[in-house]
Each structure stands twice: as structure tokens, then as C-alpha cells.
Amino acid sequence: MTNKVTIVGSINVDRILQIDQLPQSGETIRMQDFSIAAGGKGANQAVAAARSGAQTSFIGAVGQDLDGQMMLNKLRDNQVNTNAIEVMNSSATGQAYILLQATGQNSIIISAGANADVSADQVKANQALIIQADFVMAQFETPLAATIQAFEIAQANRTITILNPAPATAALSEELLQLTDIIVPNETEAANLTGIEITNETSMRAAADKFFALGVKVVIITLGSRGVFMARAGFDKIIPAVTVTAVDTTAAGDTFIGSLASELHADFSNLEAAIVYANRASALTVQKLGAFPSIPTRAEVVASI
Template sequence: MTQPARIVVVGSLNMDLVVKAPRIALEGETIKGGTFSTMPGGKGANQAVAASRLGAHVHMVGCVGDDGFGRELLDNLHKANVNTDYVTTVSGSSSGVAMIAVSESGENSIVIAPGANDRMAPEYVRQAESIIREADVVLIQLEIPMETVEEAVVIANRHQVPVILNPAPARSLPEALLKQIDILTPNETEGKLIVTGRAEGDIDVEEIIHDLKSKGVRQVVMTLGGEGVAYSAGEAVQRLKAYTVDVMDTTGAGDSFNAGLGVYLAEGGSLEEAVRFAQKVAALSVTGFGAQASFPSRTEVEGFQ
């Protein structure tokens, strides 16, 4: 590799308000939790920080509010060596917040108040066209308005920059958008929703991947939690088993996976190599508490077996 991967992340920035709990509360139930923490998060910022830790040069495109959380989120990106020239502070808006409960088994329950993320208009992406044009990969998620996602994809396509779209949180997507995506990275629930319009249903992983490709997506990489990953390899679907680790907190695991995938592909790796690398990144990320705080360095990933 002659130079670091150039990654542009278009997406959300949130402050995560995290409570440890013995388990996830049922509807209408109150349970006693443990420690409380505030931690920088948001799918976009998570992917940006994770990619930077892996050695990439990263630009973040997003919005924060003109509040204390907004200043903290920007400071955190600076400390992670993420360029914030295209992170806009929106006057009169609060920053995005995520309320997260983490169980003793490491599973989580998340509710998001989007704040400034909902104010991220397509014009903010157009202002960043010069850096998108020079990128090796653009990473996008769905915690910002759909018209802004679509604008980012159009600009990346215009300059023939590969797009990785992480379709989270789960929602249906127009086929016109799917036809412009180089790699779609749903989990099983997200994949089902895009294909059938419902998050549940009796449809297997291979069928979901084939259906997504028939809608125009060039490649599909589906994360399956503890079952590993399934991805399209030509007409076939390949599966890779998950690494076995002691899970402390799964928050941000999908974001770290997407970052690892994007960085390795930007460096010229094959899809299979990139998926294996991304699996290592995600496996290491769940062994610590909090999203960004537990993202591994490049050295840690390369030393992980």
C-alpha cells in the first residue's frame, strides 16, 4: 500500500447515553440499571473513527447541534484524526442523542433522537463534492434524511467512487437507489425489510441476497451476528463463520465492520479478504464497553487470530 485509504463518511453524529442493565427491559417495565456513561456515537461518526483507527485518512460529512454535545462530538473526531471540515454546526438545533441500554450478555436496545442529523440537507453533501471526488470509498448509513443519502450516492457515482451503503436503521429503499450501490451491508432484518417490505418472514439468507442483486445492487455483504457473514461472490453466496470472543457490548459492531470493509477494499483488497478483515475488526470491537472506545487499531486487527 503506497498511501492510506481515503474514506469519506456521510452520516450521523450522536451522543450515546448508555446504561448498563442486567437485561433489556420489557415494554412497560422499569428495572434497576448500573453505571451510566456518555459516549460519542452515531453510525456515521462510529464508522469514521473506526476507519481512522485502521489507518485511513477520513473526512466526516454530517451535522451537530450548537450545544455542548455538539462541541464534544467535534472534539472527539479531532482526537481520532478525523477531518471535520464538512461537519456543520446547525444553529438552534440540539445534537443527536441515542439512549442505549446494554445487558449483561452484551446485547443492546437503542432509541435515537436525531436532532441535527435530521437537518442534514443535500446541500451539505454538495459542498463536500471535492473530497468525495478524491475518495477511494464513500460510506453511508440511514440516520440522515433519505434525500441526502441519495445525493451522496449520485455524487459518488458521478465520480466513479465506490459506495458502501449500510441500510441501518432498517427501512425500505427505492430500487433506483439500490441500482447505484456498489456494496450493500444489511443485517438479516434489514435485508428482509428491503426485499419484502417486512422485517419478519420466512425467507432465507441466500434468497435475500439474490433478490437484492436482482434489484440492481452490485454486491451484498450480510452480517448475521454470531452466525458470521454471508456475501455474494458472483452468482454464488459464500459464508464465513464468526470469530469466537468474549462479548461485553455489541454497540457499534456493525459500524466497525463497515469501516473495516471499506478500508480494506480502498486499499485494493478482494471482497473476501475485506470481509475477513472486517470480521476481525467487529469481533475485537465487542470485547470492550462502548462503541468508539472499543474500536481496535490496525496493529490489533492484524495480530488477531
């Protein structure tokens, strides 16, 4: 059965600056190479879900500019339904400036642009996309009010909510977490939201318990090269990562979440298997440069197993 996934999220054009290492204060360095790619956490997750076979729709915004048209075309090329993406006259399309080091690690600077214009009213006007979905996903690159509206609609209609609390923030919205079924932070994001430093399995369980107390049903903490910590009430486990040589970690987490949503059953009965699949997809992503260009198809993920 094909999962239906709706994303409320961000759309960015990634400008990738390849450098040996980050500059020190006051230092001028040379750039080794420069490239432009489609990206944005929401858009990456949508493409990951679609390439893994999910019927995918998107609620978001772009500017009335060449970047916006490019992003709409890229999403459509990946069979993402873009009917609920608004084109804003007064805002430019979101931008991400990615400082990609030779190690494959990156630092990212974001200009929200039209992403900041995504509103609760826009979500409500497109609520049919949420009501008919199996999963609705959101991140922190669009306004909180829009995400809360989406999750309220989802909860009222038995659509599973998935929250990727990124970029990291120290603001804990209990209202949003009470509407969240699955939360997928990395270690830093989990620590920022719970106040618990993630150092070992004991601290991961403590963070998960804090999320459970607010109504979250499933906690998935991504641990980079160490794998993924998954927890449901009364059960937790670390699922190892796939060992590969990273070229560019951009979109690795987004690929994990999008492919997870394409694979997961609504009753969570195949949670561990879905995480293993998502781990495989993420491992393929880090072996290529860029966001959209690196996200694998279902066939590629299955072939890697």
C-alpha cells in the first residue's frame, strides 16, 4: 500500500561553497568550488518521500522569481504535488548558503524569504491534503503557527504527525509536542528541547521520557555515524548506522525522515524495519554532493541492502 505524505515546510535554493575548512575570525580563504542545488528541509523531505514511493503533497511558499520557478519545477519533476505552494510577490525564495568542508561536514546559513510567509490560513485552506494523508510532516524552517494548525487538523482526522525539530531551538512548544506523534531530532535538538545532554543511552531514555510525558508516541534520535535511537513506551533500541565515507552530509537527516514516512505503517508495526530502510537511504545520500541530487530512489535503497 502506498503511503500518502503531506509536508508543511521550507523550500530553499542551496548555494554550496566547497572549502577545505571553516575560516577563523578575520581570515580570508579560497573557495575550491561552487554549485547551486535545490533544497530546503521541507523540500528535501518531500523528494525523499516521493522517490521512495510515497504519494507526496507540499504546503509551502516560494518567491515570484527564477529561484521559485526552478524549485516548483524540481518538485514537480519528482512527482510532488505543488498545488498548495503559494507564490509570494513580496518575498524572495528561501536561500541556504552551505559551507561544505573537505571532511564532508557542513555549516549552513539560511535566509527564510518566502518560507516565513507560510501561514495557518494557508494550511487551513489546504486541509484536504492533510485529512487524506497517512502522515503529515513539519520542521522549524516555517512559522510555528502554520505547523500547529497542520497538526491540529491531522490529530482531528487521525493523520499521524511527524515533527523534525530543526533547526535546533531552545524554545519548547508544549502545545506543538502535545500534537506530535513522532519526533525525530538529532542529539543537539533533543538536548535543546529537553534540557538533557545526550551522552549515552541513559540520557537518551531520559529525553524520550520527557517527550512521552507531553504526549509524543515515538521518539527517534538520530546519532550520525552511530546510528539511531528509537523509543516507544516501555521499549528502546539503538539501530546501527551503515558505515560509508561521507562526501556531503547535506540532506542526510531529511532523507532519513522522508524515506521513513514512505515506509512506515500507520500503526508503527514495522517501525524498526522502516528505520533500517531510512538508514540505508541516508547512507546513500551522504555519498553524493548536494541535497536533491543525492537523495536515492526506492530501487537504489533496495539494491544497497
